[in-house]
Amino acid sequence: MRGVALLGSTGSIGLSTLKVLKRHREEFRIVALTAGRNSGLLEAQCAEWSPRFAGLAVVSAASNGIPSGPEVLIEAATHPEVDVVVNAVVGAAGLDATLAALRAGKRVALANKETLVMAGDLVAESALEGGGEVVPVDSEHSAVLQCLAGTEAHLSRLILTASGGPFREWDPDRIRVATVSEALKHPTWNMGTKITVDSATLANKALEVIEAHFLFGLPYDAVEVVVHPQSIIHGFAEFCDGSVVAQMGFPTMELPILYALTHPRRLPDDGVRRFDPVAAGPLTFEPVRTDVFRAFGLGVAAGRAGGTAPAVFNAANEVAVAAFLEGRLSFGAIADVIDQVLERDGSEPVATLEAVRAADHRARVHAEEVIA
Numbered sequence: 001m002r003g004v005a006l007l008g009s010t011g012s013i014g015l016s017t018l019k020v021l022k023r024h025r026e027e028f029r030i031v032a033l034t035a036g037r038n039s040g041l042l043e044a045q046c047a048e049w050s051p052r053f054a055g056l057a058v059v060s061a062a063s064n065g066i067p068s069g070p071e072v073l074i075e076a077a078t079h080p081e082v083d084v085v086v087n088a089v090v091g092a093a094g095l096d097a098t099l100a101a102l103r104a105g106k107r108v109a110l111a112n113k114e115t116l117v118m119a120g121d122l123v124a125e126s127a128l129e130g131g132g133e134v135v136p137v138d139s140e141h142s143a144v145l146q147c148l149a150g151t152e153a154h155l156s157r158l159i160l161t162a163s164g165g166p167f168r169e170w171d172p173d174r175i176r177v178a179t180v181s182e183a184l185k186h187p188t189w190n191m192g193t194k195i196t197v198d199s200a201t202l203a204n205k206a207l208e209v210i211e212a213h214f215l216f217g218l219p220y221d222a223v224e225v226v227v228h229p230q231s232i233i234h235g236f237a238e239f240c241d242g243s244v245v246a247q248m249g250f251p252t253m254e255l256p257i258l259y260a261l262t263h264p265r266r267l268p269d270d271g272v273r274r275f276d277p278v279a280a281g282p283l284t285f286e287p288v289r290t291d292v293f294r295a296f297g298l299g300v301a302a303g304r305a306g307g308t309a310p311a312v313f314n315a316a317n318e319v320a321v322a323a324f325l326e327g328r329l330s331f332g333a334i335a336d337v338i339d340q341v342l343e344r345d346g347s348e349p350v351a352t353l354e355a356v357r358a359a360d361h362r363a364r365v366h367a368e369e370v371i372a
Contacts, residue, residue, distance in 0.1 A: 002028050004083070004085075005033075007088060008086075008088035008111075009033040009034060009041075009045055012192045014088045019271065020271065031052050032052060032082060034055045034076045037057075057093065076097070077098075084109055086137070087109070091314075095119060095356075099119075099126045107135060111138065114207065117310045117313075118314055135260045138208060139234045139256045140235045141211060141212060143234035145259075155237060157238040158224065158235065158236065162199075162227050163199065165186065168227065176331060194318070200331075201296075202288065203299055206299020207314065209223050209300050226286070230280065232280045255269075295317065295338055302342060302347075308349075308355065309346065314360075315341075316364075316367045318364070319364050320334040321334060329371055337370045345366060
């Protein structure tokens, strides 16, 4: 049995992971669970799974004796009985745990794309140093990984798909004044609030382009995005001879989670809806409206700039999305905040983790200043 540490056990990905693990108790056991601040649900999960370690990443008076503080993520990720770390932490908070797990030789099933966006080169160095590996949980990157199947050397281009979010067909003026409740009505996926807003702005797809660049070693010109409203095809891989392979399935995170746990093996699993081409219906594709969803273009440009620019983009976006969810910022102004922060902070070389943290901190301070 393989030991699993689940970071972010009470979130959307965390709950889906527990569903998968429940169906495969003979293959995996929960060694460590961490949550943000939801002590009640974490306690219930501990009662069911009896992990060796549990903790809350956010210090709270309601922790009921559960260890709390950001250090619990690293303790869980480096536990000696853990083989696989499922990192489902939202945002920059998941970076240190990923680096620590890789240095400890663990497999990191990565749902925390911000880790690669902020410090892709440092992630690669940590994996090389400790012998760990990164396997993506994002449905798009999992799709590409499944398409490769030992043919990585011949890969020439990736096409990631985007649902287009709830505002795919809205006019720009209406999008700018969209409400929180409207932004959280994703047409095909059930996700946490932050990533759902990121999907509405298409900032999430920019993060995925940067992630794909680091995961598969392709230049940005070879990573493309197309809007696919049905969310049936999750990614295309084009090879040097022009052949294109696509991975398909009805929208569910349980399949890529299971594959990240078992790659390159596959386990029989009857927990997801079986594919039916007739039920899937016609599949359509559209270009990204980059003039309307400006956060996408800003994020890809930050990735191309390299250095600390992706970390700046991520930090500014996190702050802006939080302000939108709190009612302090309009939906349309999210991209404005990101743009101004990127203009102000630019890009510096990434030589150390401290440089990434400093860039992240500056960008957050500047984003709050712009919002104010």
